[in-house]
Ligand SMILES: Nc1ncnc2c1ncn2[C@@H]1O[C@H](COP(=O)(O)OP(=O)(O)O)[C@@H](O)[C@H]1O
């Protein structure tokens with residue numbers, strides 16, 4: 001029994017298919033964090049003066065802050081002077097098209113199932129591929145341009161659309177927001193930028209694939225999505241990293257701005273390397289994601305499937321400023337082995353008749369810890385605001401933990417808040433029922449878990465729902481027995 | 482088909498089956514009756530391989546194979562089916578998807594091709610229809626929110642689709658009204674082809690009237706205490722289990 005358990009564990013470790021490393025010459029900045037490093041990053045990107053100033057202000061602010069200690073996490077101290085804040089594959093000039101991108105990089109993304117070249121790329125999905133600190137290319141640029149949609153790397157946006165970037169950067173997540181947001185604002189190197197013009201429905205799914213490759217390097221990307229009045233966009237991000245014994249830091253900031261009647265759907269399939277079965281290695285994933293329903297009747301929906309990272313700390317949130325604006329959060333967070341996740345959302349109701357819906361599914365296996373932390377705030381003028389929260393935890397085995405921390409603050413008597421929470425263990429009876437019908441134990445667990453997550457999976461774009469399901473199955477292998 | 486010899490089964494520290502013998506040949510239908518708590522469900526679970534049902538002595542042979550050596554899913558693939566007394570709910574898992582996955586898992590284990598979806602749907606629809614079940618149940622989650630009767634009939638649908646060699650039906654008739662009972666009996670009879678075998682656990686002669694069992698056994702305190710033909714069921718119906726005491730003392 002013990003031996004099979006060990007074998008199964010071995011198989012799981014092999015299951016992290018994205019765990020390979022691409023041997024590519026890189027241009028890496030010295031380790032350490034100071035004004036000089038920040039100026040060097042800014043110079044590499046040929047940034048305007050105002051942006052460097054903004055970075056430095058963020059850095060000075062960060063120096064006055066201490067890291068968060070309130071999350072239900074066991075966080076070892078991070079030595080910020082040991083991290084390299086910039087690493088990019090060496091290339092002479094910035095490639096003008098995907099044809100000029102280093103074949104090794106294209107091959108890497110091929111292997112990850114995100115082919116970038118014309119022949120093989122995913123139909124109907126435009127991809128921006130970020131490798132360590134830089135974007136290596138964006139597909140379907142021409143088609144998007146015809147629709148008036150801007151989808152490019154953050155660095156390109158700074159060059160080509162500086163006014164838009166300047167207007168919206170930090171307008172949702174100011175650099176003062178929190179420790180990791182301040183750090184990101186100081187050192188962010190790339191990311192994606194999306195702009196959907198008025199009354200435009202983006203003609204395809206947009207997607208960014210984040211890949212950490214280099215050793216001792218942090219990835220600090222920023223994503224900014226602006227949806228003009230009456231526009232629609234669906235965006236998805238995916239992430240992976242090589243298997244390494246040491247931890248690596250990923251501290252991203254995502255800002256969404258939805259103007260009048262605009263709709264943004266943001267989906268994440270997070271599969272950063274989670275560390276091995278003893279908890280060695282893995283990504284520290286500290287991310288600030290916030291959507292601003294800035295004007296009336298706008299809608300922002302977050303869907304996330306989190307299976308990776310050693311430690312996850314993220315709370316995709318919605319600020320419901322416009323009247324009748326709506327926020328949604330659908331989450332599946334799975335932890336196994338020694339993974340720790342502290343995730344949830346904040347729904348800040350400012351406008352009248354605003355609505356929010358939160359569906360969180362936490363699955364814990366092995367020795368992992370999985371916490372839901374959610375805030376619902378009804379401001380004084382948020383008349384008739386509504387929130388519905390449903391928070392379910394599923395435990396697999398006896399050594400894992402699930403915790404729920406709901407925070408409710410209401411300053412308006414007409415606001416309604418509903419909260420439901422359940423915790424259950426995968427039933428021996430369910431497992432046996434499946435097995436008596438011929439399913440093996442792992443397929444049975446996968447099926448039960450899939451059923452548990454159904455409400456969230458159905459929110460994902462089709463292609464990714466299939467991927468998310470497969471990912472969950474892989475992540476769970478060996479969780480029982 | 483099935484040969485059970487001196488079977489002892491322990492749950493926790495308690496011995497529930499205490500030397501049970503039973504032999505079922507191909508194409509035969511046997512009935513097991515017996516008071517509550519006598520070990521009927523325990524026998525079904527032991528045959529299907531539930532964790533915690535420890536075989537401490539004796540043997541269970543299914544088509545010449547030692548069942549104790551097999552995982553539950555291997556037993557299913559070998560053609561053993563248990564209709565649960567209390568079918569289990571699996572929230573969020575589509576009923577049709579569940580059944581197709583189960584069928585394909587069994588076929589794969591036997592080295593057979595996956596079933597194609599059209600054929601699969603045809604079979605399921607036909608058996609739903611014959612059991613007068615709403616097709617909408619296919620789209621619902623497995624047993625979730627099903628009425629008691631729907632759950633029982635859903636087990637028969639699964640049996641019809643999986644086509645086991647030996648089906649153990651644990652009180653599938655309990656809680657069914659007379660019309661549903663007839664439908665279930667028809668469902669079972671439709672499967673009888675001279676090769677498939679059945680072990681029907683029931684409290685009532687009612688069901689047996691429609692099934693014409695080859696043998697009827699009485700299980701009491703972990704042993705078969707009486708076996709006979711259909712007339713035994715009639716006697717039990719008329720006299721209750723009271724006469725068992727006499728027989729076991731005699
Ligand atoms: N999980 C269990 N743990 C301990 N005892 C059990 C368990 N399941 C059944 N039993 C006991 O085993 C005996 C037989 O139960 P069961 O096989 O369900 O009887 P039947 O189906 O004939 O009514 C009963 O005394 C019951 O209390």
Ligand SMILES: [Mg+2]
Pocket residue numbers: 521522523566651652
């Ligand atoms: Mg019983």
